[in-house]
Structures are given as C-alpha cells and as structure tokens.
Amino acid sequence: MARLYRGMRDFLPRQMISREEIQEKIRKIFRRWGYVPIETPAIELLDTLHGKYGSDADKLIYKLEHSDGLGLRYDLTVPLARVIALYDQQLPKPFRRYQIQPVWRAERAQKQKGRFREFVQCDVDIIGTESPIADAEILAISAEILTDLGLRDFKILINHRQILRGLVHISGFASDDEFSVLRSIDKWDKIGKDGVREELAKKGFERKSIDKIFELISVDDTNWNLLSDMSKIGDERVKAGVDNIRRILEYLASLGFGQDIVEFSPRMARGLDYYTGAIFETILPELPDMGSLTGGGRYDELIGLFSGKGKIPACGTTIGLDRILSAMEELKMFPDSHTYTKVLVAQFSAQLSSSALIFSQKLRSVNIPTEMFPEPKKLAKQFAYANKWNIPFVVLIGEDEAKQELCVLKDMKTGRQRTVSQNQAIRILAETLNSK
C-alpha cells in the first residue's frame, strides 16, 4: 500500500507554489547582500558529521546501510566548514555564501509544531572575519526576510556563548559539564524555572552551583539592564561577551534595525556544540510552541577542525523555510493560489484548435502564463476546470469569433465577459495581470 515514512512530506501544487515563491524571496534577499550560492551532497562521511553537534545530536544522524561510515547531512553549517577546508585558497575572504537544501534528522516529527525529519534550510554565512559587523549583517538579513514575508511580530533573541561559559564557570561547574548545563538552561521557557532546577539536580550537579547560576540568570527582566549587570560580574569572558553583543547591536542599529526587535535572552543556549560567540534565534511570540524560525551564531573554531590549520572565524544563520511555512499556515497567511496559470484558452472544436493554439502561443510570447485545454470537451467542463484551479481568465474562440479574429474574454471572478479583438484581448490581459 502507498505510505509515507513519518516526518516526510509530499508537496502538492498548492503548497509547492507557496514554497517556491517564498524561496524566491529569500534567495533574492541573499543576493542583494552579495551572497553567492553553493550546494553540497546529501550524503557525507560520518567522520565529517560526528562530533560537531554534540553527543545527543549524533544519535539523530541518519546512517546509511549501503556502506560503512556514511550518513545524511544534519545541517548545512558542517558541510560548509568541510567545503571551506577543502577549497580554502579558491575562496577569497570574507566569503559570503548561501545554501538552500534539505537536511535530515532522525527525531520524532510533529507536523503542527513544524518538526519534520526532512526539511529545507536556507543558510547564510560569512567566512573569514571576526568583525561584529558580520554578526549584525546576519541578523539584519534574518529580520529583512521575516519582514518581507509578512511576519512582522518576530523577536530576535540574542545571547553569547562566552557569557554562558563565564557564568557556568563562576557558578562552580566543571568545564566538561558546560554543554549539559547549558542544554538544561535552554529549556527554561518550556519547562520553567523549577523544571530546570529539577533536571540539573537529577543530573547530579551540586546544589551550590545550581543556586549560583540561578541567581545569575533568573532575573525577570530579560533585557538590557540585565546585560549591563552581567558586565559587572567580574568575569572576563562574560565581559567580553557583553561588549561583543553591544557592538553587534550598534552596527545593527546603523543598518536600520533597532533594539525593539531584539531581546537579550540569557537563558537561550542553542543545542549545537560548535558555537563560540554570539548566538541568536528568532521566534514568534504569537506561536510559542512553534520553536525558532531562524537560528545561528558565531562558530570560530568549527572550520579549524577540518583544515587543521588554525582557526577561520565564521558566523551565520539558518532561515528555517519549513518552520516559516508552518507558522504562516497556522496564521492563515497564505494566498489562495492553486496554479501559476493566468489564462485558460478553451477549445471550441477540433476544427478550431489551431486558432486556439496560435492564440495561446501569443499570450505566452508576452509572458502571460497560459494553458490550453487539450480536448474539445463541453464548454461547461472547460470552464469548470478553470474554476477548480482558480485560473482567473478564460479565452474562447468559437466559430463566430474565429471568422473576424475576435475572441471571448471571460473574467472568472466577476463572471463578466466581452467579445473583443484578439489583439485587444492580449493588451487587456497584459495590463491587468502586470498591474497586480
């Protein structure tokens, strides 16, 4: 029987049209900022994939049975790091690249929350610069894309791995336990303060350390006062992180994005191991269960793991296409487009099929997406077809019209129709369709 593996999806035309349109908008913005595309294979060596994301995440990598040591890529950042290491000299720095491709994760899929086992990521990264301008640029691009797609009420959460490391350190945790602690803290908004406390206790950490870190991050006003307070703690890494965030925000303001869309979130940690500096994600406060729409940060040491030639700084983010689409679906933001076709040329009879073909080709030559009905079926069927696919116009060339180079032009929305010359019909269609 026909079945679909959990977490996988088929896309029918209606969804596919939205996917393509949104992808086009994202691509356009990437290009406007000077980013160039790359693609990498779905299959990578497990050696490439393992040990970059964290021990939990390694379990979520799909392994291939065909041969030892192969797996499906888990994100686009690690393949990028591999590419940089391999083609370093051919890619002048700073190197700005975008990449739009699917990734696979062997986790429990939940459609309504926008979680899938196969999903498309749209990544933008800047390689080869430590400048906070790069971080600010990545944030500006994220904000521009979400705004362009009509998701106005997003919030960018920002934090810093250096701050987190410093806090974990001065609370008395061992540096080996850093990720474990951070991952629990990351769940704050989900399971609450007590939940985090419970989980840390269960992991066997000392009461004193837990109390200390809670004191440092559990302040209720999650914003800029807090950031100032952090720099007074007296830890160098924390202070460096705070200064770095401040500079990023200054540059971001110069790019036209003010602090109203950004929030300092000292508990946001992000799950992946490779981040070293600023980390960020965007969420929609309206849809708290949806998770993040975009997520990224600075990873200055990842590429070095591949090249072995010391560190190459890098910073980037993922625009979660599928998350965005899920969110837009929840918010009922989709235009009701079923097809790209704007005009259906009906076929009156087999004898008149050539007039219809000639006319349809004229429409295409002026860039009007046109399809012709392939069989001389009853006109009622042909009009019903146009209606079902939401094709806005139908053109009919019957016996009477053909003699005088005329046609019937019908607007399917209003139901109104008129008989005009064929050239006039083309002019009218070109005008009304282009003005939209």
Place this chain on the structure above:
RNA sequence: GUGGGUGUAGCUCAAUUGGUUAGAGUGCUGGACUGUGGAUCCGGAGGUUGGCGGUUCGACCCCGCUCACCCACCCCA
C-alpha cells in the same frame, strides 16, 4: 526509543446495552444544459469499519497482539 489518546468512504463525522443489507454532508464523476464555471435537481462510483487472531448464535462496538497517526518526553529549523 518511553508513557497517554485515537483509528468507520478521498475529507469531516453518524450508526440504540453487541443485532439483519454500515449512513449523511462534502468532494469526485455522468446527466438535466450539444456556446459558459462557482447555484439547483437527478443518477453513479467509492468500505475487508487500519491489520491479524479471540469471545459470541451474531462484533464497527468486548478482549489480545500488531501497525499507523496525534499528544507528552528527548531534540531542534
């Protein structure tokens, strides 16, 4: 992977304490209407009630197993 819930037509749902041939809406399709759709009317197709087994004279309904989906945990875009 662990725990909880749900499975009836393509979709949304009915079906008396376990009782004869499992229905309706919607959608699909053909016609009323051989130069006109979204309205109306008439007809048609579509089901091993998720699957296998058990209890019973008799199971959509009860029991066991299994599968799928949903929710929670884990994890993230």
